[in-house]
Amino acid sequence: MKSSDTGLIHLKANMRRHMLSERNSMLPSAIKLKSELIQERFMALSEFRSIKVLASYYPLGSEVRTFRIIERAFDIDRIVALPKINKDRMDFYEIEANTNLYTNKFGIKEPPSCSSRVSDELDLLLVPGLAFDTSGYRIGYGYGYYDKFLANKGNSITSVGLAYDSQVVEQVPHLCHDKKLDILLTDRRTFHF
Numbered sequence: 160m161k162s163s164d165t166g167l168i169h170l171k172a173n174m175r176r177h178m179l180s181e182r183n184s185m186l187p188s189a190i191k192l193k194s195e196l197i198q199e200r201f202m203a204l205s206e207f208r209s210i211k212v213l214a215s216y217y218p219l220g221s222e223v224r225t226f227r228i229i230e231r232a233f234d235i236d237r238i239v240a241l242p243k244i245n246k247d248r249m250d251f252y253e254i255e256a257n258t259n260l261y262t263n264k265f266g267i268k269e270p271p272s273c274s275s276r277v278s279d280e281l282d283l284l285l286v287p288g289l290a291f292d293t294s295g296y297r298i299g300y301g302y303g304y305y306d307k308f309l310a311n312k313g314n315s316i317t318s319v320g321l322a323y324d325s326q327v328v329e330q331v332p333h334l335c336h337d338k339k340l341d342i343l344l345t346d347r348r349t350f351h352f
Contacts, residue, residue, distance in 0.1 A: 170332040171298050178289040178298070178326060182221045185323070193323050193346040194224035200344045201285075202231050206317050210282035212238040214251045214316075217260065217268040222287050223321040230256075240277045242304070243269045249304040250278045265300075283317045284309070286340060291322045292331045295339035295352035309338040317341045324348060 185193075201207060213232045215225045232239045233256050240251035244263055252274035254260070260268040286305050288297040297320055299305055309318055318338070324345040343350040 167332040167334055172301070174328075174331060175289050175298055175301060182289065182323065182326065185221055190221055190224070194218075195227065196346040197223050197321050197323075197344050198225070198227040200346075200349060201228055201319065201321065204319075204342070204344075206283060206319070206342070208235075210237060212240060212277055212280045212282050214240045214242070214281045214284040216285055216287050217241055218287070219265075219267055223323065225285060225321070228285070238277060238280070240281065241268070241270050243272075243274075244304065247307075249308050250276055251281060253277050265302075278308075281312075281316050283319060284312075286318050286320045288320055288322060289326065290331050291320050291327050291340070291343050292329060293327065293350060294330065295341070295343065295350070296331050296333040296337055297340060298331050303336075306336060306338050310336065319344060 207213075213228075215229055216222070218224050229239055238253055240253050241260070242249045243252050244265070252270040254270050254274065258270060258274070261271060263269050286297065288299050290298040309316070318340045320340045320343040322343060322345050324347040327343070327345060327348070339352055341352055343352070
């Protein structure tokens, strides 16, 4: 590993800690209100209305909520999928409105193993994160699952970051394997990259 990469990794780790602390300090009422604004903004996108298969995430802690998006996708007869971690990779599995989810080792809700794998059918991927910049880069939790998944998909999927406006910074440190988002939505702004 190059020394410049080591420096970027440390910068990312520091930013990750700071942004998680900031996000976790939000009041539940602010999380609810801002999440509703972000979800409404997302559901107004033409990219959402034209999809067949939506890959969402199940919000953890103070992450932007996705429940209204998932409900709306079911209402308009779209297939909805959630991620499941399989060793060092992430795949997406179809859920129904009444699917019982299980908690994985990271504390994240996942579909059961008997669900249908739909990773190759996805049109749009909702991406969580801790920090996002105005060029489309993000900092996640440091495991690289979303970057690896997007690298394997190439340009066949639209990636949309959901963030509170306070999570947007001028620039996040990024490595050559980090993947840019296509769209970033906050409670105040929309970015297309």
